[in-house]
Amino acid sequence: MSSDAYFRCEDVHAWYGESYIVQGVSFAVQEKEIVALLGRNGAGKTSLLRTIARAHQPALKGGRIWLDGQPLHDMAAHEAARAGVGLVPEDRRIIPGLTVEENLIVAQVAPPVGWPLERLYEHFPKLAERRRQEATTLSGGEQQMLAVARALARELKLFLLDEPYEGLAPQIVREIEGILMQVKAIGITTIIVEQNAIAALELADRAVIVDMGEIAYDGPAEEVMQNAELRQEYLAI
């Protein structure tokens, strides 16, 4: 593994209480690269994203995590966020009682600030239309757009997406895909976890497959697309 990678996990171990979940994970992501983090249900994908974002749980017990020369392993969640890690969790974490615009403004109260409101609305015209609407009244797809926009409202060095297409109709999935293609064109380094492996592989440069808390595959996204055995063994598709 090259030691000058933009982002890297080195022998990362993480636990939920007594449960040993992330079992010695090492992988790297180059700047501007998009990595699809795949694997069966319960493989440890969410746990790994939460570990990288330095969530309180699971607890990191051993290993190093580096982002652009900064030691994430020494940081708490708010410090990792300030260092440029933006996690869009499965539950999207929209703030109830606030409008769409207030949700975006809250993301920008402290530096380092990312895209200004005008730029966010340019990329998310639906959110511009609904800026005065209470955010929890948005459709699932619009809430997902807001969650992505909130991450971009911060200065973003590593974008972590946990199942952004989950529970969305195909039409809406295509819309979110369009937005993520724009994010890719801009060159934001991204790790995307997705049960819809094909959709994630279409977006990604590289695939990392997790199985039982360990890395089972790390290679080009096209290879996973073409390798039915690999997909069957680790992705059940």
Ligand SMILES: Nc1ncnc2c1ncn2[C@@H]1O[C@H](COP(=O)(O)OP(=O)(O)O)[C@@H](O)[C@H]1O
């Ligand atoms: N809060 C938790 N406490 C204890 N075990 C958990 C917790 N969250 C997840 N796990 C366990 O960790 C393992 C990996 O889960 P997870 O990271 O959510 O997998 P994935 O996102 O790949 O579906 C599973 O066995 C799951 O039951």
Ligand SMILES: [Mg+2]
């Ligand atoms: Mg998960």
